[in-house]
Amino acid sequence: MRGVIMYAPGDVRVEDREHPTILEPTDAIIRVSASCICGSDLWPYRGAEPVDHNPMGHEYVGVVTEIGHDVETVKVGDFVVGSFFASDNTCEICQAGYQSRCVHAELMGTIGTQAEFARIPLADGTLVATPGQPDADLIPSLLAASDVLGTGWFAAVAAEAGPGKTVAVVGDGAVGLLGILAARELGAERIIAMSRHADRQALAREFGATDIVEERGEEGVERIKELTDGMGAHSVIEAVGTQESMMQAIRATRPGGHVGYVGVSHDVSLDGLELFFSGIHLHGGPAPVRRFLPELIQLIWDRKIDPGQVFDLTLPLEDAAEGYKAMDERRATKVLLTL
Amino acid sequence: MRGVIMYAPGDVRVEDREHPTILEPTDAIIRVSASCICGSDLWPYRGAEPVDHNPMGHEYVGVVTEIGHDVETVKVGDFVVGSFFASDNTCEICQAGYQSRCVHAELMGTIGTQAEFARIPLADGTLVATPGQPDADLIPSLLAASDVLGTGWFAAVAAEAGPGKTVAVVGDGAVGLLGILAARELGAERIIAMSRHADRQALAREFGATDIVEERGEEGVERIKELTDGMGAHSVIEAVGTQESMMQAIRATRPGGHVGYVGVSHDVSLDGLELFFSGIHLHGGPAPVRRFLPELIQLIWDRKIDPGQVFDLTLPLEDAAEGYKAMDERRATKVLLTL
Structure with missing residues (x-):
């Protein structure tokens, strides 16, 4: 064969x-x-x-x-x-x-x-x-x-996307896009796709994204905070696996909020003290x-x-x-x- | 004054x-x-x-x-x-x-x-x-x-201690000891205190510990696994804040289990890939x-x-x-x- x-x-x-x-x-x-x-x-x-x-x-x-x-x-x-x-x-x-x-x-x-x-x-x-x-x-x-759907779905579940929640999605690959679809199916109120590619933004909107943020890194985090009364999103899906994307996800999440991460980690190292004071929930891994x-x-x-x-x-x-x-x-x- | x-x-x-x-x-x-x-x-x-x-x-x-x-x-x-x-x-x-x-x-x-x-x-x-x-x-x-009680309680809640759960507690200071008490009040089935001090072991047992593990680090992790059919504890309370204690907590937790960490992190750095494949939930911070x-x-x-x-x-x-x-x-x- x-x-x-x-x-x-x-x-x-x-x-x-x-x-x-x-x-x-x-x-x-x-x-x-x-x-x-x-x-x-x-x-x-x-x-x-x-x-x-x-x-x-x-x-x-x-x-x-x-x-x-x-x-x-x-x-x-x-x-x-x-x-x-x-x-x-x-x-x-x-x-x-x-x-x-x-x-x-x-x-x-x-x-x-x-x-x-x-x-x-x-x-x-x-x-x-x-x-x-x-x-x-x-x-x-x-x-x-x-x-990809099962992984995006798990990310949305791990991020506790649901009714009344604002969900941000870091990563506009297939998993991130399907994380948006999952968040919508799970009843999320607002879904912010982080993407700078017009074609992926279009599909993100079709899958349920209500907002698009084109900025990345610290600027992206600031935009998410502006959109959430300074507090950050309730739920953030991380679907990339780099240091930048993980920190973007963690920092865009409000205290007590949830990060669901499914991007396979590559050279990621999390600072314990920053994570401690973030007060977030972190859950993920192979879906x-x-x-x-x-x-x-x-x-x-x-x-x-x-x-x-x-x-x-x-x-x-x-x-x-x-x-x-x-x-x-x-x-x-x-x-x-x-x- | x-x-x-x-x-x-x-x-x-x-x-x-x-x-x-x-x-x-x-x-x-x-x-x-x-x-x-x-x-x-x-x-x-x-x-x-x-x-x-x-x-x-x-x-x-x-x-x-x-x-x-x-x-x-x-x-x-x-x-x-x-x-x-x-x-x-x-x-x-x-x-x-x-x-x-x-x-x-x-x-x-x-x-x-x-x-x-x-x-x-x-x-x-x-x-x-x-x-x-x-x-x-x-x-x-x-x-x-x-x-200390409120912090130990939060750690137990963050670790999702409850009925049917095996809870391991890393750290035998006041917070760890009260994490044991909290786990008992929350209905945990089995509570493993990690301690090598006789006086603290005695208080741990009084607060509800059912097992004591004296080993630390990788040996401590192995003992927890031996006590849990090789899978690790459902819930682990981390109440120290060092690299060793955090890794001990993460590695002693089964996939899908919960680490509640309340030890203020000092020079802790978490490897993204290990965390990813651990499949655990991580939540904590200032209680x-x-x-x-x-x-x-x-x-x-x-x-x-x-x-x-x-x-x-x-x-x-x-x-x-x-x-x-x-x-x-x-x-x-x-x-x-x-x-």
């Missing part, structure tokens, strides 16, 4: 890879219907994380082609959505809603779902079947649920997407949300290298790979 | 100070009935914070002797307890429960309550009158409510003691809790220097100053 391999930073190739097989009785094999390129895939692409002939991709939707002996909740032929962490969904950590830190968690990125087929460990706990075979136009949104999948799939199935709009470039899997390049050069927000 | 002045690190004196007067119509003057020395007073005493002829003390109970024109909720003769932050208790931040970050907050430490009298700004928002004149034996507990005062006063008044037990040395105000010395040398956990 064909699959993406990142040989080295900047060097992405589509090659013949071995067809996956059932290794554990809890595994399933899926034929991938669509995959995509994640903002986090750009870290190794740009040399900010080590990479050496790695299979790529951790977002996926597809059809089950084979199941292990112990798999009970999905069957061959089901159309399924899964998270980027495989999880048993039964351990105490999963039951508390933190499936990305399941005691048996496996990172799908090491398996590589930018490929024709993928082995899904712990299929019962990881995969959620859709109510039926989806219409083709729903596939981008279902694929978004696999990571437990599995917690939200049943609800998100239903919202998409019922056509109440359309998160698939974040994909602004669609390419066949064979052109994955061009997809990485387009995202690296910011010509695309999020690239969908068809199979 | 007499009051404590810290001339320089290690140099504490009791001197004649000017009698406080009403400066704002929202002020009250109280005759201090008892004050005490805080663990945080040891930072300047040890040279870890700048100090130069500063009035000292921010914990207090006393009797109102004078009120400004605008004061409505307390009257001359009332016995009152207040927080170490003066707050209006009406602004949006106060109403959300973060009175220590009130938009008009004033730090009582700059006023200095280790003195015969003290001016209390924003008296209506800051002071809570007791149901009547307290019996003498209640005064230590009411004084504890002013800071909004005012939020909890009505409830804490009632529990003390009804003799349901006895937090005053943390005072293990009582001295007259004139001997404050000896009190600082005893706490610095760890001969005393918490020193009460009588007036």
Whole structure:
């Protein structure tokens, strides 16, 4: 089968890879219907994380082609959505809603779902079947649920976005944009998108942003304070992962407010004393997407949300290298790979 | 009147100070009935914070002797307890429960309550009158409510201690010990005190600790994990403020769990990536003691809790220097100053 391999930073190739097989009785094999390129895939692409002939991709939707002996909740032929962490969904950590830190968690990125087929460990706990075979136009949104929507949703939940709240969103990539959509769905009163790109501002508004702030860093923080009677936002979503974006998020939050951070941290260091006197709540990390999948799939199935709009470039899997390049050069927000 | 002045690190004196007067119509003057020395007073005493002829003390109970024109909720003769932050208790931040970050907050430490009298700004928002004149034996507990109990309580609330939860407490000073008491009152199932001092272990058990861990640092973390099926505690109270104690708290918490930190941070720096993958909730800062005062006063008044037990040395105000010395040398956990 064909699959993406990142040989080295900047060097992405589509090659013949071995067809996956059932290794554990809890595994399933899926034929991938669509995959995509994640903002986090750009870290190794740009040399900010080590990479050496790695299979790529951790977002996926597809059809089950084979199941292990112990798999009970999905069957061959089901159309399924899964998270980027495989999880048993039964351990105490999963039951508390933190499936990305399941005691048996496996990172799908090491398996590589930018490929024709993928082995899904712990299929019962990881995969959620859709109510039926989806219409083709729903596939981008279902694929978004696999990571970017689930991650933006978790960020909004972690930031305690909700009725009466002013929510600020740091980061206008796919996760930040879907954090806006999540904040709106959760009932936030006011949603401030921090973005200086006209196309992303437009999508932010479509997803529910009521205000746009173009300033960054300390100027951005000042603008958020001006918009909130000097106090800062109740809830801030951080969807970048740099020192600047984390400090922008923390400083834009009022005392007692909540920062939900989902940008994978890169060289971030938080000063204890500043954090102490900020009085904020800080919560985040790798999103437990599995917690939200049943609800998100239903919202998409019922056509109440359309998160698939974040994909602004669609390419066949064979052109994955061009997809990485387009995202690296910011010509695309999020690239969908068809199979 | 007499009051404590810290001339320089290690140099504490009791001197004649000017009698406080009403400066704002929202002020009250109280005759201090008892004050005490805080663990945080040891930072300047040890040279870890700048100090130069500063009035000292921010914990207090006393009797109102004078009120400004605008004061409505307390009257001359009332016995009152207040927080170490003066707050209006009406602004949006106060109403959300973060009175220590009130938009008009004033730090009582700059006023200095280790003195015969003290001016209390924003008296209506800051002071809570007791149901009547307290019996003498209640005064230590009411004084504890002013800071150490309120701070330990906030830490337990921030750590989401409650029914079914295993709570670990890092720090066996007065705040940590009262964090144990708070966790018990909040219904925690299991409370693990981290302490290597026999006298503090005994008080920890009296306040509700079910387990004692003597190990510190990584060994302490491993012990907590052993006691929690490898997962870590649901809730961890951090009541020290050093790099070691913060990392001990973060690493002893399970994914999705909560750290409530109230130790004033000193040279603490948190690695963003470790925090990200920890998946914990982090909340803390200067405790909004005012939020909890009505409830804490009632529990003390009804003799349901006895937090005053943390005072293990009582001295007259004139001997404050000896009190600082005893706490610095760890001969005393918490020193009460009588007036």
